[in-house]
Amino acid sequence: MARGTSTHSFFKWKVGTRKAPGRTFLSSTHLRERWIVARALDTHDHEDATLVTSTPPFRRPTQAKEKKKGIDECEAEEWLRKREVEVSQLYQLRQLGRKTLLRGDIGQFLWIMCTMYHKGWVTTISACGEKPETIVKTVARKGSVEDALRAMECLPPSHKCFHLLIETFGKKKKWSAVLKIFRKLEQHETLKPNKHTYRYMISAAANCERSRYAKGIFRSMAIVGVKPDVYTYNALLHALGDDIEEISALSQTMKQHCDPDRVTFNTILNVYARIGGAESALECMHCMKLAGLEPDIDSYNAVYQAFFQDKKVKEAFELKAEMVTRGINPDLRTWSVFLRGCGRAGQIEEAFTVWHDLQDTGQKPNEHCYNSLMSSCLDGDGCPQPERALQVFRQMTVEWEAPPVVSFNIAIKAASYLHDIQEVESLLAQMHSCQRDPSLQTWSTVVDAYAEVRDADGAQGAFQQMCDRGIQPDAVTYTSLIKAYVSVGRVGEADEIYKKMCVGAQEQLPRKKTYNTLIRGFRESGDVDRAMQLYQKMRERGFSPNNAEFRALLESSADMACTTLASDSMESSRATFDQIEWSYLLPPAVRDRARMRGDKIAACVDLHGLSTIEARAAVLCILRALMQLSRNGRTVQSDLVFITGAGNRSAQSCPSMDATESTSDPPLRSAVTKLLRDELHLSMDVPEEVVAEAPGVNARLHRPRSPANRGRLVIRKGVLEDWLRTKRERVLGAG
Structure with a gap:
């Protein structure tokens, strides 16, 4: 190959357009070095080529660029006090604001950027280099609603930013913050709530478990003239929770305005998956097919859960086989549903x-x-x-x-x-x-494990480790710790834990199991008074009665008290009611009626909402007060009426109950009747008719009558006086 040809071909791709894309311009020094290498290769002078290529190319001495050092908060505070700043200082302030936002220092970010905004140095706080949506999300996630609204004032008006705030605080379950944001949007000069705003509000209400507010927001859409779409209906269906009646009514209303989609049907199916109702779930899936929508894997999974809720395992497997024939293969969610459902069955x-x-x-x-x-x-x-x-x-x-x-x-x-x-x-x-x-549930399980083996010290040690790690105990953890102390008979320490649980910065509401554990512990230790007080607290908090524990309390009280109300027909274990403060065992409404007020006792005692055992205690408490009045020389002032909840109003509230044609008595009325007639030998009657005089009409000639109120058990004044006299004479004779 000729020398010239080789040298020219070497330089052909280097020399030419200096600004050609993808090519690097070489200086004259580099070109000369390349030329020497080419000549050496043509003459086979590899030594010269090696010498040139091993020698580093000549470069002009350039000064290294110094990296700009960021400012700190002190310098930023000094600059922000000025009326004007230089361009370089403004750039550094923006960079500092962006850094504070990324590290989550919301207060510092708002102080820097909002100050620049109000001074007119920037037109928006997004000048820090982040998008407005990113700023809104970060501030809402790590700051308060006040911080978020302050940031919104320094951003361009946007529905999207308001919707992001509503969605974020809704997921944080802060309903009051969501309402503040919505009111701020209503008061905005240029923006007003649209259909998307109402949809986000309904979704936030669903996350906060405020179904009543979700329904109110939906109704307000019609007032302001905003037409809901299918997405709004789906959000409201989700907000209604497990109220299947309202969901069915809403779905019928939805069909008149828009066509339901697959999300609509899956939302309804998920309700049946939680509450059960396999037949209704299958009917819903059939309606889904009639609407031209093929069920997907999520639809089938919801129906499977509904089957397992009803413990219909065989039917679930049959539906699974049908799903496979339709070409839908089970996913991991399907397998998980079947694994869990078989276990529950x-x-x-x-x-x-x-x-x-x-x-x-x-x-x-x-x-x-x-x-x-x-x-x-x-x-x-x-x-x-x-x-x-x-x-x-x-x-x-x-x-x-x-x-x-x-x-x-x-x-x-x-x-x-x-x-x-x-x-x-x-x-x-x-x-x-x-x-x-370890999570809170982990430590609660560990504490309960020590309680199962009756190791109170081990349970206390695990509880202390949890607190040292900064995990706040909940009611389940406290209950397990109380259970550990009760199991070894240390009820005093268990009571101290209960008191600590109910007060202080870490206050937790006791559960029904908490009360039952403490009541059992004090009852077994012989402190029946404290057990009765705890039972009263439990009922005041709205927990359902525990008849088994209450019966055990009655037996313990009977063993400890003296028998002063004994009769031939009563068992000795039930002859202690005169010495027991039964009012401790009653809810406040009944307890106030049961206690004496001076010389009188309430003529009407309402036993609604009580269990049969508690109703017995209420009746005996009233009779005890009457006996004390009788011993002090007082007389009965009126008839005594017990309302058992089987009268006319109860029949009206329950259509299946007919107060005039019922052949069987409710359990509460039967229990009270048995106590008064069979055990205490008190005769009573039910009013055959309630007479109401018509105004302006002669009562003797015209007396309109209403049906008999069978829920009222009346002990007449004379009968009660005779019974009290007999009991008083029997006690004196025994003395």
């Missing part, structure tokens, strides 16, 4: 069959599948199998290096069922080795 073996079918499909089970199978082993319809749950967990640890916290919680609960406290401690240590932080 008490069919653990069937759950393991489903597990093997899942493995045969080649799908890798996720954490929900493992957790569903372990939970099924602990359900067992009264026969849990915690050993198999632990085996599944060990299998999970082989495939998962670090199982999730929920899986550890289920495994710890299984070990608690076995009363294996060493396994519980081992699982807790394994969590730390897997770098999994």
Whole structure:
């Protein structure tokens, strides 16, 4: 090859257009070096070529650019006090505002950017380099509603930003903040709520569990002339929760304005999945097909859950086979539903069959599948199998290096069922080795595990570890700790924990189980008065009565008190009511009526809302007060009436009950009647008719009559006086 040809071909691609795209311009020094290399290669003088190529090219000495150092808050505060700043200073302030936003210092960000905005240095706080939507999301997620509204004042007006605020605070379950944002939008000069705003408001109400507000917002749309679309209807269906009657009515109204979509039907199906109703779920799916919408995998999963809620396992498997024939294969959610549903139905073996079918499909089970199978082993319809749950967990640890916290919680609960406290401690240590932080549920399960083995000190130690880690205990944790102390007879310390639970910065509302545990502890320790006070507290908080515990309280009180109301027909264990302060056991409304007020006792005692055992206590408390009045020489002033809740008003509130034609008495009325007639030998009667005089008409000639009120049990004044005299003479004779 000729020299000239070779040298020219070497330079051909370098020389030419200096600004050609993708090419690098070489200086004269670089070109000369390239030329020497080419000549050396043509003459086979490799030494010169090596010498030139090994020598670094000549470069002009350039000064390295110094990296600009950011300012701190002190410099920023000094600059923000000025009336004007330089361009470079303005740039650094913007950069500092962006940094404070990214690290979550919302107060510092708003102070910097809002000050610049109000001074007129920037037209919007998005001058920091972030989009307005990003700023709004970050401020709403990490700041307060006041911070968010302050940021909105320094941003261009936008419906989207207001909607982001409503959505974010709705997910945070801060309904008062959502209302503030909505009012701010209503008062805006240029923006007004549109149909999307109302949809976001309804969704926020659903997240905050405010169905009443969601319905009110939907009704207000018609007032302001905003027509709801299918998305708004879907949001309201979700907000209605499990109220299937209102959901059905709304779906009928929806058909008159817009066509339902797949989300509409899936929302209704999810309601049946929570409350049950397999037949209704199938009917809803049939309507979905008639509307031209094919059910998807989410639709089928919801119907499966409805079947398992009704414990129709066979029908669920038949529907699954039908789904497969339609070309829809089960996903991991489907397998998880079947695993959990079989366990709740008490069919653990069937759950393991489903597990093997899942493995045969080649799908890798996720954490929900493992957790569903372990939970099924602990359900067992009264026969849990915690050993198999632990085996599944060990299998999970082989495939998962670090199982999730929920899986550890289920495994710890299984070990608690076995009363294996060493396994519980081992699982807790394994969590730390897997770098999994125990949650509140984890510590509550651990405390309950110590309570099951009656280790109060161990439970207290686990409780203290939880508090040291900064986790605030809830009512479940406190109840487990109280259970641990009650199990070893340390009811005084358990009562102190209960008092600490009800007051202070970490106040928690006790659960019904909390009260039952304490009541049982004080009753077994002999402190019946404290047990009665706790029972009263439980009823005042609206919890349903525990008849078994109440009956045990009556028996304990009977054993401790003296018998002064004994009669031949009454058992000795029931002859202690005269010495017991029964008013402690009654709700406030009944307790106020049951107590003496000077020389009188209430002529009418309402027993609505009481259990049969509590109603007995109320009746005996009234009679005890009357006996005390009789011993002091006082006389009965009027008839005594007990309202048992089986009268005319109760019949009107319950269409299935006919007060005039009913052949069987309600349990409460029967119990009170049995107490008065059979045990205390008090004759009573039910008014055959209630007479109401018509105004302006002679009462003797015209007396309109209403049906008999069978819910009122009346003890006449004379009968009551004779009964009290007999009891007083019997007590004096025994003395």
